[in-house]
Amino acid sequence: xxxxxxxxxxxxxxxxxxxxxxxxxxxxxxxxxxxxxxxxxxxxxxxxxxxxxxxxxxxxxxxxxxxxxxxxxxxxxxxxxxxxxxxxxxxxxxxxxxxxxxxxxxxxxxxxxxxxxxxxxxxxxxxxxxxxxxxxxxxxxxxxxxxxxxxxxxxxxxxxxxxxxxxxxxxxxxxxxxxxxxxxxxxxxxxxxxxxxxxxxxxxxxxxxxxxxxxxxxxxxxxxxxxxxxxxxxxxxxxxxxxxxxxxxxxxxxxxxxxxxxxxxxxxxxxxxxxxxxxxxxxxxxxxxxxxxxxxxxxxxxxxxxxxxxxxxxxxxxxxxxxxxxxxxxxxxxxxxxxxxxxxxxxxxxxxxxxxxxxxxxxxxxxxxxxxxxxxxxxxxxxxxxxxxxxxxxxxxxxxxxxxxxxxxxxxxx
Numbered sequence: 001x002x003x004x005x006x007x008x009x010x011x012x013x014x015x016x017x018x019x020x021x022x023x024x025x026x027x028x029x030x031x032x033x034x035x036x037x038x039x040x041x042x043x044x045x046x047x048x049x050x051x052x053x054x055x056x057x058x059x060x061x062x063x064x065x066x067x068x069x070x071x072x073x074x075x076x077x078x079x080x081x082x083x084x085x086x087x088x089x090x091x092x093x094x095x096x097x098x099x100x101x102x103x104x105x106x107x108x109x110x111x112x113x114x115x116x117x118x119x120x121x122x123x124x125x126x127x128x129x130x131x132x133x134x135x136x137x138x139x140x141x142x143x144x145x146x147x148x149x150x151x152x153x154x155x156x157x158x159x160x161x162x163x164x165x166x167x168x169x170x171x172x173x174x175x176x177x178x179x180x181x182x183x184x185x186x187x188x189x190x191x192x193x194x195x196x197x198x199x200x201x202x203x204x205x206x207x208x209x210x211x212x213x214x215x216x217x218x219x220x221x222x223x224x225x226x227x228x229x230x231x232x233x234x235x236x237x238x239x240x241x242x243x244x245x246x247x248x249x250x251x252x253x254x255x256x257x258x259x260x261x262x263x264x265x266x267x268x269x270x271x272x273x274x275x276x277x278x279x280x281x282x283x284x285x286x287x288x289x290x291x292x293x294x295x296x297x298x299x300x301x302x303x304x305x306x307x308x309x310x311x312x313x314x315x316x317x318x319x320x321x322x323x324x325x326x327x328x329x330x331x332x333x334x335x336x337x338x339x340x341x342x343x344x345x346x347x348x349x350x351x352x353x354x355x356x357x358x359x360x361x362x363x364x365x366x367x368x369x370x371x372x373x374x375x376x377x378x379x380x381x382x383x384x385x386x387x388x389x390x391x392x393x394x395x396x397x398x399x400x401x402x403x404x405x406x407x408x409x410x411x412x413x414x
Contacts, residue, residue, distance in 0.1 A: 004062065004066065005027045007062050008023065008024070008059075011061045012058050015057060017058050019058075020049075023059065035070030035071060036070060037063075037071065039059075039074055040075045040076050041076035041078070042075070042076040050076065050078045051083075052077075053082040064094055065093065065094070066094065068096070071097070071100075071101075072099070074102050074105065075102070075103040076105075079102065079106065080107065080111065081108055081111035084107050084112070088114045088117070091115065091119060091122055098125060100125060101127075103131040104132035104382075107130070107133040107135060107139075108133070108136065109135050111133075111139070112130065112138075112139030112142055112143060115130075116139075116143045116146040117146070122153075123151065126152060126155065128153060128157070130156075130157060131157050131158070135158070135162070137162075137163060137166055137167045140161060140163045140168075140171075141167050143158060144174050147174045148178070151180060153180060156181065156185070157216075158186055159185045159186065159216065160188045163186060164191075165191055165198055168186050168201075168202075169197060169201045171186055175209050176204070178209075181211065182214060183212075183215075183216075183242075183401075184215060186217065187218035187219050191221055196221075198220060199217070202215070202233075203233040205233075206230070207237065210237075210238070210239050212239060213242065214240075214242040215244065217245055218244055218247050219246075219247045219248070222248035222250065223249045224249075224254040227248075227250055227253075227258065234265060235265055241267065242270040242401055243272070244272040247274070248276055250276040250277070250282075251282065254276075255273070258285075259286050259289040260289075262289035266294050266296045267296070268296070269296055269297060269299070270298060270397055270400055271297060272378075273305065274301045274302065274303040274377075276305055277305060278305045279307060280309075281311075283312065284311060287317065290325055291317075291321045293322070297324060298326055301376065302315075302333070303329050303330065303331050303376075307330070309334065309336045309339055311333075312339040312342075312343075315328060319346060319351060320346075320351070326352075326353070327356040327396050328352065330358065331359055335359070335370050340370045341368050343359060343361065344361035348361075355375060355392070357375060358372060358374075360373045374393075375394055375396070376395075378395055379395060380395055381395070
């Protein structure tokens with residue numbers, strides 16, 4: 001990578017900007033074999049400060065016309081709206097860039113608008129992640145409008161971006177006609193209505209959308225009423241594979257509706273219900289659906305759901321009956337000894353792999369207990385390891401969806 005390093009140093013001299021030690025190290029050693037460039041600001045093993053707008057000016061000029069860079073990871077830096085202008089220029093001029101991660105920077109509405117406009121005629125970027133940038137309702141509306149025009153983007157993440165009801169509904173309306181988006185994350189919007197309008201519009205979208213495979217609706221303050229509307233639509237949808245409803249207000253009634261979806265529509269493969277309150281009754285409803293031979297559910301997360309012995313034992317029994325369920329996460333519930341023994345048996349027999357669950361059995365004085373393991377569907381979604389690579393077991397949903405994407409390429413009609 002000597003050529004790109006020399007170009008970078010030349011441009012630094014041209015604009016009278018001191019070179020970033022972090023950027024130089026990455027250029028020299030760490031451009032991945034898949035063409036992705038990782039310039040995250042939270043890697044404490046690398047020297048240098050987080051990237052600023054001035055750094056982005058030099059970086060964008062360096063990478064323009066470079067066909068070897070396929071992905072750009074700029075998480076946890078200090079990029080603002082001015083830096084977003086340089087990012088937008090890079091998007092327009094670099095015809096090989098396929099993924100862009102801007103998670104947890106300082107981009108606001110104006111920066112989001114510039115990036116959205118740069119994507120109007122873009123035909124190569126497939127993944128855009130804006131997580132944690134406070135773009136607000138105005139910026140989100142610009143990104144939603146962009147999806148009406150853009151024909152290449154397949155994944156978009158606008159979670160924790162302070163979206164309002166209007167912009168979430170706008171994304172739902174756009175997705176009624178967009179046939180390219182495979183995954184969307186609109187978790188943690190700022191909603192002040194109790195009418196659950198956003199859930200209703202997402203349900204209406206799911207009735208007509210036949211291409212969306214991953215939907216994240218975490219922290220939507222969703223109740224059982226909203227889940228019921230969502231489930232009515234899911235019974236008619238055959239494309240969705242991953243449904244994320246974590247951190248809502250779903251109880252046993254909502255779990256019952258979801259169990260009816262699993263009974264009637266076997267396309268759903270990953271279900272995240274962590275940090276709700278389905279309790280034993282909700283667990284029993286879900287277990288009954290999982291036991292059916294046509295159930296294709298592969299991963300279930302029910303962490304922190306106030307589930308007791310009866311509900312957790314039902315999950316253990318369901319895994320004995322149906323071999324499709326390979327990943328289950330139960331930490332944060334009432335792990336009494338019979339539950340510990342049951343899951344210890346599943347793990348020791350090989351039915352449940354240790355890396356596919358978030359508990360690990362151990363024995364003290366003849367009694368079996370379960371310890372927490374650092375595994376999950378999206379355990380390292382926000383916080384990443386300071387060194388090394390994130391293990392698949394900590395982000396199993398990514399591996400499962402990658403396998404699904406590969407299957408989609410081989411069998412496009414599946």
